[in-house]
Amino acid sequence: MRNRRSTGSLLPTIRALRVTTWVVLIAFGLYLGLAGYSAVTLAPSGTGSGQFALLPDGTITIVTTVNLSNPGFFAFTGLSIASTIAQPNSSVPWLHSSSAEVNLPAGGVAHPTLRFSLDISHLGAESGLLVHDTSLNETDYLNGTYANFVGFNVVANESLAWGAPFDGLSGSVGGPVPESNGTVGVQVKISFTNDAPFAVDGVLQAVLLSAGGASCAQGNLPLYAAPHAGAQLTQTFYLPSGCSVAGGTFEPTFISPGFVVPLPSEPIP
Secondary structure: OHHHHHHHHHHHHHHHHHHHHHHHHHHHHHHHHHHHHHHOOOOOEEOOOOEEEEOOOOEEEEEEEEEEEOOOOOOEEEEEEEEEEEOOOOOOEEEEEEOOOEEEOOOOEEOOEEEEEEEHHHOHHHHHHHOOOEEEEEEEEEEEEEOOOEEEEEEEEEEEEEOOOOEEEEEEEOOOEEOOOOOEEEEEEEEEEEOOOOOEEEEEEEEEEOOOOOEEEEEEEEEEEOOOEEEEEEEEEEEOOOOOOOOOEEEEEEEEOOEEEEOOOEEOO
């Protein structure tokens, strides 16, 4: 009888604990659902273009901005971004950058920046970037904590327009004109468009090779091309007797006081 009375006296407490437990579980579930729903409303978006600058050492810096918007009900904390730019026409990561951590309150916005560096003196197989406009694929990896509880990661992709500083670079060679000293003069015309947002200022060194690869002539042409402007360079080169550049190669190199940039070679018609 005592045990029954003891159990009966505990029933209200047990019921209260059950109700409290269910209330806590429901509230916690609502919190997780609300936090989860709000977390997916994080809206990263890029500007679609970067800020490009040419430094005196031959490094092009690319600065991009990631626009973050948090229309949710809770704050993001410790939000960091790691980003890569892939090689042209590829998904292979090539350039890397990361942002400082930011906190993003509910209803707030943030604009973290990413800075990439590209040494144009040593592009190697990617030297085509200097003579052809293209698009670069940027991938941003966002990580942080939401509502002080939910860890998350978001991947966003952005396409960056790349304007080549020597877009469409080409060289043409005029007909041979015999000179009195035994050499042969040929007029060389070099043209391109500077589609980059910075000026190109220096010297364009041109080497003319024969079809067999022998060096027939070399000359330096002063060069200045304003941003988004075309350039036409003309100079007479003097070839030694018997050295023909028909079917040969035009090898250009851009020389600036702080760096030297080999440009892709072009066939001579």
